[in-house]
Amino acid sequence: MNYLENRKYVIQAIFIMVGVVFALRLFYIQVIDSSYKQAAETNAIKTVIQYPFRGLIYDRNGKLLVENTPVYDLMVVPKETKQLDTLRLSSILNLPLEDVRARLKKARAYSYVKPSIFYQRLTTEDFAHFQDYLIDFPGFYINARTARGYSHSSLSHALGYIAEISPRQLEDTTYQGYRPGDYIGKSGLELEYENYLMGQRGVKHIMVNVRGIEKGPFKDGAYDTLSVAGQNLYSTIDLDLQAYGEYLMNGAKGSIVAIEPETGEILAYVSAPFYDPNLFTGKDYGKNYMQLLQDPDKTMFNRPIMADQNPPGSIFKVVQGLIALEEGVITANTRFACNRSLVNCHAHPSPLDLQGAVQHSCNPWFYQAYKLLINRNKSKNTFTDTSIGLKEWRDHALTFGFGKQLGIDLPGEKKGIIASPELYDRVYGKNRWKYSTIYSLSIGQGELGVTPLQMANLMAIIANRGYYVTPHLVKAVGNKNMPLKEYQEKHYTSVSPEHYEPIIAGMEEAVRAGTGRRANLTKLGISVCGKTGTAQNPQGADHAVFVAFAPKENPKIAIAVYVEHGKWGGQAAAPIAGLMMEKYLTDTVTMKDQEKWVLSREYLNLRSK
Amino acid sequence: MPVEQTIPKYKIATRSSRRTSRNILGNLDWVTVLLYFLLVGLGWMNIYAVVYSPDNVVNIFSFDINSGKQLLWIGTSVILITMMLAVDYKIYEHLAYPIYGTIILLLLFTLAVANPVAGSRSWLELGGGVRLQPAELAKFATALAASKFLSNVNLRQQNMKDQMVLALITLLPPIIIVLQNETGSALVFGAFILAYFREGMSPLILIIGASAAAIFILTLLVPKLYLILGIAVLMGGALWMDYRLMRRIKSMIALFVLIIGMIFSVDYFINDVLQPHQQNRIKALISPEADPLGYGWNVTQSKIAIGSGGLLGKGFLEGTQTKFDFVPEQSTDFIFCTIGEEHGWVGSTILIVLFLLLLTRIVNIAERQKSVFARTYGYCVASIIFFHFLVNIGMTIGLAPVVGIPLPFFSYGGSSLWSFTVLLYILLAIDANRAQDLSR
Numbered sequence A: 001m002n003y004l005e006n007r008k009y010v011i012q013a014i015f016i017m018v019g020v021v022f023a024l025r026l027f028y029i030q031v032i033d034s035s036y037k038q039a040a041e042t043n044a045i046k047t048v049i050q051y052p053f054r055g056l057i058y059d060r061n062g063k064l065l066v067e068n069t070p071v072y073d074l075m076v077v078p079k080e081t082k083q084l085d086t087l088r089l090s091s092i093l094n095l096p097l098e099d100v101r102a103r104l105k106k107a108r109a110y111s112y113v114k115p116s117i118f119y120q121r122l123t124t125e126d127f128a129h130f131q132d133y134l135i136d137f138p139g140f141y142i143n144a145r146t147a148r149g150y151s152h153s154s155l156s157h158a159l160g161y162i163a164e165i166s167p168r169q170l171e172d173t174t175y176q177g178y179r180p181g182d183y184i185g186k187s188g189l190e191l192e193y194e195n196y197l198m199g200q201r202g203v204k205h206i207m208v209n210v211r212g213i214e215k216g217p218f219k220d221g222a223y224d225t226l227s228v229a230g231q232n233l234y235s236t237i238d239l240d241l242q243a244y245g246e247y248l249m250n251g252a253k254g255s256i257v258a259i260e261p262e263t264g265e266i267l268a269y270v271s272a273p274f275y276d277p278n279l280f281t282g283k284d285y286g287k288n289y290m291q292l293l294q295d296p297d298k299t300m301f302n303r304p305i306m307a308d309q310n311p312p313g314s315i316f317k318v319v320q321g322l323i324a325l326e327e328g329v330i331t332a333n334t335r336f337a338c339n340r341s342l343v344n345c346h347a348h349p350s351p352l353d354l355q356g357a358v359q360h361s362c363n364p365w366f367y368q369a370y371k372l373l374i375n376r377n378k379s380k381n382t383f384t385d386t387s388i389g390l391k392e393w394r395d396h397a398l399t400f401g402f403g404k405q406l407g408i409d410l411p412g413e414k415k416g417i418i419a420s421p422e423l424y425d426r427v428y429g430k431n432r433w434k435y436s437t438i439y440s441l442s443i444g445q446g447e448l449g450v451t452p453l454q455m456a457n458l459m460a461i462i463a464n465r466g467y468y469v470t471p472h473l474v475k476a477v478g479n480k481n482m483p484l485k486e487y488q489e490k491h492y493t494s495v496s497p498e499h500y501e502p503i504i505a506g507m508e509e510a511v512r513a514g515t516g517r518r519a520n521l522t523k524l525g526i527s528v529c530g531k532t533g534t535a536q537n538p539q540g541a542d543h544a545v546f547v548a549f550a551p552k553e554n555p556k557i558a559i560a561v562y563v564e565h566g567k568w569g570g571q572a573a574a575p576i577a578g579l580m581m582e583k584y585l586t587d588t589v590t591m592k593d594q595e596k597w598v599l600s601r602e603y604l605n606l607r608s609k
Numbered sequence B: 001m002p003v004e005q006t007i008p009k010y011k012i013a014t015r016s017s018r019r020t021s022r023n024i025l026g027n028l029d030w031v032t033v034l035l036y037f038l039l040v041g042l043g044w045m046n047i048y049a050v051v052y053s054p055d056n057v058v059n060i061f062s063f064d065i066n067s068g069k070q071l072l073w074i075g076t077s078v079i080l081i082t083m084m085l086a087v088d089y090k091i092y093e094h095l096a097y098p099i100y101g102t103i104i105l106l107l108l109f110t111l112a113v114a115n116p117v118a119g120s121r122s123w124l125e126l127g128g129g130v131r132l133q134p135a136e137l138a139k140f141a142t143a144l145a146a147s148k149f150l151s152n153v154n155l156r157q158q159n160m161k162d163q164m165v166l167a168l169i170t171l172l173p174p175i176i177i178v179l180q181n182e183t184g185s186a187l188v189f190g191a192f193i194l195a196y197f198r199e200g201m202s203p204l205i206l207i208i209g210a211s212a213a214a215i216f217i218l219t220l221l222v223p224k225l226y227l228i229l230g231i232a233v234l235m236g237g238a239l240w241m242d243y244r245l246m247r248r249i250k251s252m253i254a255l256f257v258l259i260i261g262m263i264f265s266v267d268y269f270i271n272d273v274l275q276p277h278q279q280n281r282i283k284a285l286i287s288p289e290a291d292p293l294g295y296g297w298n299v300t301q302s303k304i305a306i307g308s309g310g311l312l313g314k315g316f317l318e319g320t321q322t323k324f325d326f327v328p329e330q331s332t333d334f335i336f337c338t339i340g341e342e343h344g345w346v347g348s349t350i351l352i353v354l355f356l357l358l359l360t361r362i363v364n365i366a367e368r369q370k371s372v373f374a375r376t377y378g379y380c381v382a383s384i385i386f387f388h389f390l391v392n393i394g395m396t397i398g399l400a401p402v403v404g405i406p407l408p409f410f411s412y413g414g415s416s417l418w419s420f421t422v423l424l425y426i427l428l429a430i431d432a433n434r435a436q437d438l439s440r
């Protein structure tokens, strides 16, 4: 007919050729090559995971902050369970029979041949008890791994905790290599340094024949990997100081952040109320976690880096003074009268220069200085002029680390708020606001939000006369003598060093003979420079703030204390800061009266202004 | 005498057109039907063997296990077959384009609305837990449309426009299917080349396709430098053997450059274009032993299962490797392992022979059709079944990359069984009525 019909032979030949190739290949695999039969004999490969030792965390003096303790999981391989006596198992483990059956069903659903966790975290007693019966339960075995342990009850917010990896994380490709049941850092340093702490999991492949008998390592261990321990972290925290801070804050709400100014190393990091980190290590972790999460005092709220909605209050006056000096709108000798028609104030000598204004925290003084800073006749239009001035002021303020994340090595740091022209344009409309709208910024109120960490960092800046190193909790990873590079850089503010001296002098006087007297350490020969503040709180009693650094020359500690509803910085916060500085600088606490006052919490009952 | 003989023949033809339903069964190709039910039945038994566990024996008919569900799919397939034989066979030709258009819209619709299942956007939820994979339907729809198109044009005339249209008909569904992330199902459409070859497409395309595949595989197996040197030596040898080729030296050099370009683009394609899981399938084909617990797992385990079957196999329900989940997708894509383990080389070869019988039978059925439409459709059916046979068995014995496509009539799954049943029985319905074509 036509020649194309012959192509049917070509096509059929292709079919038959493929069939013959398959048959030959199968003959080779099935009949000639015997290695597959041997492989099948020992095909069941049991993989035993070698959990690495998670890295430890030390404090700055070599004390252990976080260690590992052994825990035991009961594992099961459903395929290997023979004539399982569920009733006996339930009585040994002290579990209801239905629960035992449900756990078995879950394990079978996961895999018939692969091991899964039957019972997590046996207590040491349960483990010892069950071990005697293990031989009667083929298919069950104990997997030992380590969990976190703490020999103290401090620093929970910064340390964070580890827990089983979530199903959502398992689907995420950034967590490649994790398996169900693995533990992973969920918050704090455990999360931030997960990659260093976790180490590398090892895997052993053991061949098991069809009857469940171990036949030695698979391919002589060629595919086995050794577990590599995680790297240790060397923290900047002083555990004694930390514990003392928590002792002072126990029962109150608020934060303490203490920093070594020269290095940015965080010495103490208190978020009150706090919880015992051991709560998150046991079997009851889930229950404890939910309890803390729902507690009305917001215990899980990491206040030093997350409480960013409150204005800093009077402590911000030192920033306003520094910027005004840098811009040249005032000098150290500029005097303003305490004109209470502008903004209210309290009794003190008047008129004052800058040092005096800082010492007595004179509100009208800063109202007038800030007005010079904001309205500088750069535009004939007073609205535009205010907008320009605010923008320039804001650029200075940002260099102090406000309004942005400082970059602490903890997850969840908040930025805070620094008023901007855009913010007021949004609220009032363009050209609808001027100095009289925004003057409360001059005394640290209004559209300002500063975290306790940023407050402590401000003290570090002033102590350093113009720069800060990013505050951090870990100074070295793996090798104690290899400090992390990211925490070597000095961030300079836009204000020249010479302008800091009058401010520091005012702060010294504020502690020696002003509102910060309760932080005075002159008796011990230490000159403290500090500033009190009150953060207005529309929801209730005002919050008390005190920031300080000491000693004045060669500062070793910068500190911010924030007591919620403490009302008066001088009464509630200053004594805590004084005690903390004494403890850190002299290693002892002599001011027992002061300590008693703090613990009495009487300042919480003082009448507000 | 001759006059007397022609009259009864004519009478038979008219009688058959009057009493169609009776004669459809009479004219049905029972050999193919028998092969179909043999494959479906054996598949069903093997699906049972996969889930069978001596500790926990479940009845083969139980709907809790795959074999019971598969029986349901088989039962519904019989209903489908009855319906397809009852319908006027001409509608397949008349409705070829509308069916094709509908399926294209359905594919696009699925792509737009489907929720990804394991990364694939190819499943359409019909509600009540029933899901449909339109990509399966695209196979027979494309076969119908391509056959219809070829019944009106002649491929031998090398008309550029006709060839473009045919290419468009063939490539549109796989392009959408690739976008649905079902690369395996899309590759099947490559099989149509065989059918077009029969209808007059230049054999060059078949040869070029095969050579390109060979160079592709060789690039993976042999270091690039050696491969290029080898090709250079081969071509140099050809020039030396036959000096007349020197007159075509320019074409030879162009060809050489083309091959080198291809070698490098294969390298680029694998390392930069393919996604990691696709790279792993190719790596698993070349050297499964490099990572037997990782990407090589499927291939290694399936070869162990098949290899341990020996000459005669371990016996029905006696397999140890295929029982437990050593090989994933045991009852769908890797069903051949069960045959290999439990029925050995003899059983595997019998299954291969059954497939070859079916394929050659389909080719013969195609050849006896009088219309180009029916013949082309028959070849399309053979090509699609052949491609699945080639890749599915090939991957279980390490001769093809692990592409997730089922073994026709054999693997577990409703979508796949239905789509192959429809594909085959359209051909049988047309074939049973071919006498009427004769009389037209």
Ligand SMILES: [Zn+2]
Pocket: A338, A339, A345, A346, A348, A361, A362, A363, A364, A365
């Ligand atoms: Zn005043």
